[in-house]
Amino acid sequence: MTLAFDLVLCAMIVGAAICAAVAGTIFAAAVFFIVYGIFVSLAWLRLDAFDVALAEAAMGAGLTGILLLRALGRMPASEDRPGPALAPALAGAGLALALGWAFLALPESAGLGPVVRNAAPGAGAENPVTAVLLAFRAWDTLLETIVLLAALLGVWALSRDEAWGLPPGLPQRVRPDGVLAGFGRILPPIGAVVGVYLVWAGTSRPGGAFQGGTVLAAVALLVSMAGLAQAPRVTSGALRLVLVAGPLVFLGMAFIGAVLSLWQPGAAFLALPEAHAKSLILGIELMLTLSIAVTLAALVAGPPEDRA
Amino acid sequence: MGDVFSVILTSAALLFYVAGTVGLIRFPDTHSRLHALTKADNLGLGLLILGLMAQADGWVTLGKLLLTWVLALIAAGAAAQLVARTALGDRR
Amino acid sequence: MNVTVLGLCGALLVGIGVFAFLWQRHLLRRVLAFNVIGSGIFLYLGAAGARGGAADPVPHALIITGIVVALSASALAVALVLAHLHASSATRLPEDEP
């Protein structure tokens, strides 16, 4: 029965992907992509990757959809005809065949799962994925938060001179007693609780800073789309402080380890002291969540714009 | 007992889900298709959740099941209103 | 067996994404195709990590990182497409003009 489910699921995923690739209008392609994201998060559940499924659900159903539909709203409805299909089709088919062959030819391996699961409790997180993200491969996560900041700098660098200093995106105009405003009042409190819960639960259950941060970013975008609050100006000092707070706290902890290592064996750059690892990881996660949420919301909102 | 309850309610849920999809395919215009989506599908989800409650492994799961349905209802209600307005604009 | 199905599905998605990326001219559709390639690679990697029976948290953590980076790269790409549209009133690259 599970095999039948997996076969149907793969058929739906591949079908949605093909439709997104060949759909006649770009709007249809974008909607197919949103649907595709929902199916892919089901596939992650089938692989027992609950943390990944959460991230894909929050990104695919939430932020990517908002990003694409907002961009389409700014574009003329023109379609560009695709080029000749033969060479791209051959390239795609060849690559898929090669990858499929490589998958079947991979040698069996137990992977790093048992190693991580044995070491995770001592690292301060019972959820092995959180342990990998914030302890064993903390270096990757630290650099990733900086990549997010770099992407945001890139987006802001695209704003026109006249618009610089305004809030990200356009000012929103909404009927005060309408459905949109009402929806924007009901959902954000629930969404904020769910987002914080995901961070809180992330040390022992599926969840974590990225999933919680994405949910909070989507909630912030909804509040802005419903016209209930104005986003802060891009020149605001408070906004910039929140953007860098997470990476700064992360880096600060890393350097404390480096300084401790001068007289304490076992301490090192980015190594959290085992006695306080759990509370430190939670603290880093909370700060990271805040920064990730604000960075993602600003990324999706786009560069500051004036009405001109 | 709980299992029989679950089987009956989840079967009914599947019926409503399929009815919603059939309605989305067969109904003649945008606004009537909106009925299929918001009414049949959310009834399907509600029955499904009711049926699965008999299988829940604790109060937390029970609460999350209810939360899921409440969120789906709020979302469907608001989205249906807004999409219907937009579709009105499309036709003019 | 189930894991193999999902891994092969990932390989197929990469192929579909590469096809769409090369074939389509509209820049936003290329951003979409790029995301399909990305999620295909994630699925491939995740399935390869799950072959040992129990789920492997290391690829999962890598994939979560990848998903977030893919989203931020898409946001930057979309902003670039809109800036290009603003500057040249075109949604395709100059070398793709007929």
Add this chain to the structure above:
Amino acid sequence: MSGWFMFLATVLLLSLAGALWRVWSGPSQADRMMAAQLVGTGGVGVVLLLAAAGDWAMIDVAVVLALLAAFAAVAFVKAQTPQGAGDPEDDADG
């Protein structure tokens, strides 16, 4: 029981192919968006069935999907208003 739930999940997933067809054929943009909403509700149902058949820890995914399902619809209706910054209710009245 878990076999029954997997069976239901499979049938439910199959029925979503109808929504894919609606996204493909439209005809209006609102139709396509509605079909995506249907996949969202159906997807929540499939997640819940998978959770009941396997591990209840999956239920957080259903909560997140249900929470964010409507956000795409809101972004869609906003994008249909002038400059993507208005309210569909205002523009329909005025």
